Amino acid sequence: MKNLRLKAARAALDMSQQDLAEAVGVSRQTINAIEKGDYNPTIRLCIAICRVLGKTLDELFWEEEA
Amino acid sequence: MSFDHLLVILLFPVAIAFGVAFFLLLRRRASYREYDERQRLARGKAYQAAFWTLAAYSLFSALMNDVADIQWADVTTGTFMGLFLAIAVFAIICIITDSFFSFKDRPSPYFTLLLIIIVANLLIFFLNLADGTPMVTDGLLNIHSLNVLAVAAFIPIYATLVAKHLYDKKHAETE
Structure with missing residues (x-):
């Protein structure tokens, strides 16, 4: 499932995928894969992304109720 | 000998x-090579695929030799054929899943290195041809055919690299 909240949070800080990837310490393709829903990151990576974007785990990665 | x-x-x-x-x-x-978690996972799957490719080739080769009495290469050449096949499978899967290069790597030296390997092996192949060195002995490929086999393995790897590079450029995220 696509992670549009992550994409929105990144865009709100005017960050490119490459910027976020460098800040978090992963490849740009990994950030792309997370946003497209092709990869489920580990909790460690989720926390690192949340710290960089200033968001909580719930705000970025909790599954929305159907 | x-x-x-x-x-x-x-x-x-x-x-x-x-x-x-x-x-x-x-x-x-x-600089220090590092793969992120997604890349490590993808490379693990690529290693598995390469292992099973090599296992399948070895089994097929053994069955063809012992049961059907069909051989296409001597022992050394046949072994290398399996290795080249496994290496190609590993590399192509890694390239497709963006786990061939670490996120700190610069890809250009690897493009150059692969091209050098392909050209060097092609050169040796043509030199052997010019020398009249036989690549087949008693109907079996011998070690002098390894160069052309290496080219046959590395060209798909290089082609996949180039195709992926062009695909990524075309679908780069617009900001």
Whole structure:
């Protein structure tokens, strides 16, 4: 499932995928894969992304109720 | 043992050592190599695929040899065919899943290295052809055919690299 909240949070800080990837310490393709829903990151990576974007785990990665 | 065989046995480890040394030098210059978690996962799957490819080839080769009495290469060449196949499978899967290069790597030296490997092996192949060196002995491919087999393995890898690079450029995220 696509992670549009992550994409929105990144865009709100005017960050490119490459910027976020460098800040978090992963490849740009990994950030792309997370946003497209092709990869489920580990909790460690989720926390690192949340710290960089200033968001909580719930705000970025909790599954929305159907 | 003929002089040619002795030469191959002595020169082969030297060539491998040079190749490894060059590769390690390239890695050090390219800064510390690190794969992220997604890349490590993808590379793990690529290793599995390469392993099973090699296993399947070995089984197929053994069955064809022992049951159907069909051989296409001598032992050394046949072994290398399996290795080349496994290496190609590993590399292509890694390239497709964006886990061939670490996120700190610069890809351009690797494009150059692959091209050098392909051209060098093609050169040796054509030199052998010009010399009249036979690549088939008693209906079986011999070690002199390894160069063309290496080219056959590395060209798809290089083509996949180039195609992926062009695909990524075309679908780069617009900001």
